[in-house]
Amino acid sequence: MSLIEDIFAMRLINYVPSRPGAIFLAALPFILLFVAYSIASDIRLTANPQDKLLPAPSTIVETAERLFTVPDKRSKEILLWNDTFASLGRLFGGVAISATLSLILGIAIGLLPYARSLFSSFIAVMSMVPPLALLPILFIVFGLGEVSKIVLIVIGITPFMTRDLAQRVMEIPNEQIVKAQTLGASSWVVAQRVALPQVLPRLISNVRLSLGSAWLFLIAAEAVASNVGLGYRIFLVRRYLAMDVILTYVIWITLLAFIIDWALKALSRRAFPWMEAGL
Amino acid sequence: MSFVGVTNVWQRYGDRSILERVNVSVDEGEFVSIVGASGCGKSTFLRMLLAEESPYKGDISIEGGDTAVEPNRERGVVFQKYSVFPHLSVRENLIAAEAFQNPLGTLRGSARKNAETRADAMLERIGLNHVLHQFPASLSGGMQQRLAIGQAMTAKPRILLLDEPFGALDPGTRLQMHDFLLELREETNMTVFMVTHDLDEAFKLGDRVLVFDKPRWDPQDPGLFGATITYDFDARDKGIPYQDILAAYPSLASA
Numbered sequence: 001m002s003l004i005e006d007i008f009a010m011r012l013i014n015y016v017p018s019r020p021g022a023i024f025l026a027a028l029p030f031i032l033l034f035v036a037y038s039i040a041s042d043i044r045l046t047a048n049p050q051d052k053l054l055p056a057p058s059t060i061v062e063t064a065e066r067l068f069t070v071p072d073k074r075s076k077e078i079l080l081w082n083d084t085f086a087s088l089g090r091l092f093g094g095v096a097i098s099a100t101l102s103l104i105l106g107i108a109i110g111l112l113p114y115a116r117s118l119f120s121s122f123i124a125v126m127s128m129v130p131p132l133a134l135l136p137i138l139f140i141v142f143g144l145g146e147v148s149k150i151v152l153i154v155i156g157i158t159p160f161m162t163r164d165l166a167q168r169v170m171e172i173p174n175e176q177i178v179k180a181q182t183l184g185a186s187s188w189v190v191a192q193r194v195a196l197p198q199v200l201p202r203l204i205s206n207v208r209l210s211l212g213s214a215w216l217f218l219i220a221a222e223a224v225a226s227n228v229g230l231g232y233r234i235f236l237v238r239r240y241l242a243m244d245v246i247l248t249y250v251i252w253i254t255l256l257a258f259i260i261d262w263a264l265k266a267l268s269r270r271a272f273p274w275m276e277a278g279l
Numbered sequence: 280m281s282f283v284g285v286t287n288v289w290q291r292y293g294d295r296s297i298l299e300r301v302n303v304s305v306d307e308g309e310f311v312s313i314v315g316a317s318g319c320g321k322s323t324f325l326r327m328l329l330a331e332e333s334p335y336k337g338d339i340s341i342e343g344g345d346t347a348v349e350p351n352r353e354r355g356v357v358f359q360k361y362s363v364f365p366h367l368s369v370r371e372n373l374i375a376a377e378a379f380q381n382p383l384g385t386l387r388g389s390a391r392k393n394a395e396t397r398a399d400a401m402l403e404r405i406g407l408n409h410v411l412h413q414f415p416a417s418l419s420g421g422m423q424q425r426l427a428i429g430q431a432m433t434a435k436p437r438i439l440l441l442d443e444p445f446g447a448l449d450p451g452t453r454l455q456m457h458d459f460l461l462e463l464r465e466e467t468n469m470t471v472f473m474v475t476h477d478l479d480e481a482f483k484l485g486d487r488v489l490v491f492d493k494p495r496w497d498p499q500d501p502g503l504f505g506a507t508i509t510y511d512f513d514a515r516d517k518g519i520p521y522q523d524i525l526a527a528y529p530s531l532a533s534a
Contacts, residue, residue, distance in 0.1 A: 173361035178331055180364075181350035183434050184380030193375070193384040197366040274366045274414040 055244040063244035064251075079233065080252070087230040088256070090146060091211075091218050094153025098214075099207055101154070102161035107195050109162070110169020111177075111187065120166065127159030132220055139225060149221040156217040157210040161203075168202045169195050201275050204268045208261050215257060282307035282470060283328075283438060288337035289505065290323055296505035297323050301337070303489065303508055308468040312485030312514065314478060319491040320506040321474050322442060328472055329354050329440050341437050352380060355436030359443045362427035363415045369426055370411040373398035376433035397433070405429040405459070421452035425459060432467065441473040445480065457484060481514070488512040 008015070017025055034057070041054040055063075067080045105123070108115040135152055142148035172195060180194050222231030230253055237245045268275075281304030290298040297320045305311055315321045326332050327339060330347035338346045341353055356362070363372050377394045378386045386394050402408040405425045407418075415423055424444055431439060445453045461484065464471065475481050481488045490510035497503040516523055525532050 175358040175361035176364060178329065178350050179356060179358070179362055179430075180379055182329070182352065182354050182356050182431070182436065183376050184352040185384060186382070188382070189379050189384035193379065194364060272366075274368075274416065 052241045052243055055247070060244050060247050060251075064248045067245065067248055080249075082228055083230045083233050083249075084252070084256070086228040087218060087222065090149045090222075090229070091153065091214055093146075094150045094218070095157070095207060095211065095214050097150065098154050098158040098161055098210070099203060101158050102165050102206070103196075103199070103203055105158075105162045106165025106199065107169055107191050109166035110172075110199075111191055111195055116166075120163075123159050123162050127163060129155075131156035131217060135221060135224060144225040149218060149226070152217045152221045153214050157213050160213075161206045161210055164206055165199050165202060168199045172198055201268055201272045204264050204271075208264050211257060211260060215253065219253075281305060282309075282342060284338070284340045284343070285328075286338045286340075288324075288327065288334045288339060290320070290327065290332075291335045291505065295502035298334075298491075298507065299505035300507050303511070305470065305472075305487075307470055310464060310471045310484060310486045311473070312481035312488045313472060313474045313491065314476070314481045314488060315491035315506065317476075319493070321491045324491065325440055325442055325472060325474050328438070329356055352434055353437045355431035355434055355439045357424065357427045357431050357439070357441050357444045359446045360423075363423060363430060365415050368412050368414055369407055369418070370395070370398050370402065372415065372426060372430050373401050373433050376430045380434075401429045401433055404463075419452070420448050421456055424448065424456060428460070428463070432463070432469070436469075438470045438472065441471065441475075443474055443476065446476065453480070460484060482512075482517070485514045488514045 037054070038057055041056050044051045044054050045056060067078075069078070071078050105115075105119060109119050109123075110116075131152060134155060135148075138148040138151050138155075142151055176194060177190060180190050185193065218229075219231030219234070222229035223235040226232040230249055234246050234249050283303075283305040285301055285303045288298060288301040289296070301324065313321045313324065323332070327334050330339075330350050333346065333348060340346060344353075347353070350356070364375060367375055374386065374391075374394045375384075377397070378384055385391075399408065399411070402411055405428065407422060407426055407429070410418060410422070415426065418426065428444070445456050448456060457480065463469075473481075473484065488510070489508050490512070491506045492509040493504055493506045494509060495504040
């Protein structure tokens with residue numbers, strides 16, 4: 001270790017990149033990934049122009065253009081947009097239900113000792129159940145329609161969000177709860193005017209963290225049984241080894257997830273200015 | 280009859296005694312400082328005055344009322360920190376002191392307008408009118424405590440409880456806060472209980488200084504006996520109560 005540090009004038013932990021340097025470093029992994037893919041694709045296509053496994057970047061762009069703009073021959077609809085709206089509807093439905101449930105349960109568990117005794121071990125156990133193992137049960141109980149997919153997302157992310165929110169409510173200094181009581185606040189007012197506003201920022205960051213799992217559950221459910229949706233399409237075209245379509249969809253899903261995450265972050269900053277007042 | 284009456288109060292956690300046989304009676308408008316070593320039960324005593332916890336035995340009454348089982352608007356409180364709501368602006372913190380007693384915790388229409396007017400007057404009084412739209416986290420420690428005191432006073436409690444209110448402040452700010460509190464007291468004649476570690480502060484601000492300590496001590500079982508009030512000083516006139524007695528009773532001089 002000392003050998004490395006002899007070469008540098010300072011400890012490595014004290015080197016901070018300049019702003020342009022930081023931007024370059026942030027871009028570097030993306031560039032490297034693209035270059036590596038292009039080279040690999042080129043090698044395979046040179047050996048066999050019919051190769052479908054690693055389509056050239058230009059092919060992916062062409063496919064993407066077609067998928068986004070050209071309607072399907074039979075249905076006269078653009079499938080990618082249909083898939084997107086169907087998937088986003090399920091995703092937002094599931095996440096919205098989970099967020100509402102976890103908020104109500106979390107505040108109740110955090111503030112009411114009776115609710116804590118009643119629910120906290122139950123939710124701790126429930127959060128250990130692997131949600132995908134329940135998928136067959138959900139399909140049997142709720143059918144193959146929308147409900148089972150939304151329920152899978154809800155079952156998958158609600159326990160974790162509830163536990164975290166309850167923890168945050170319990171972390172509100174007791175002084176504040178007592179203070180509110182000395183100002184005459186009822187339990188409801190403590191929940192609504194003291195606890196709720198202080199855990200809402202946490203709810204948003206919870207949603208951001210849970211979106212990854214929510215996508216996972218959504219795509220899994222769509223892959224198993226569906227007739228429209230981003231996950232359904234990917235698993236459908238897999239049969240034809242249509243890597244260009246799969247890669248377009250994967251990039252599109254990644255982009256959607258990124259935009260949603262960014263929007264939630266922006267919302268959190270705007271809606272909760274008091275969070276950053278001290279910084 | 281006394282304003283605040285504490286009668287034969289005991290407190291214990293499990294089989295550990297904290298307080299035993301605490302008796303004290305306080306008149307309306309008295310400022311009572313409470314001092315003692317760490318772990319002597321003075322904060323426990325304050326929490327019982329606050330009704331955050333109930334005594335194991337005995338009664339605590341305000342104006343002859345029953346021992347309270349939970350905090351209410353009769354008791355205002357300022358803690359060392361976390362006494363104001365971080366998600367509400369300075370002004371909203373004061374309005375909350377009036378709004379929280381409503382079923383939904385909010386005020387509407389003319390009630391809201393009146394509360395805003397009173398909040399602005401209080402902000403003027405506590406010298407925070409220039410930061411009314413800021414959030415507590417952006418205020419200095421002294422300003423936060425002034426806001427906390429203003430918030431507690433806005434609810435017009437019968438007694439005001441201060442739990443080491445200036446413990447986290449630097450010495451200069453602490454002196455400013457003393458002046459602020461003395462002025463405020465002069466105006467309102469509020470009954471105040473203040474727990475502090477600072478003896479100078481206790482005697483400077485208080486009319487009375489209560490000292491908590493353990494009169495009995497079992498070296499084999501330190502938790503066996505609890506603490507009680509071992510001294511009850513008259514702290515008026517700089518702690519020398521009779522130095523101005525001739526001014527009050529001139530007839531004594533001629534005798």
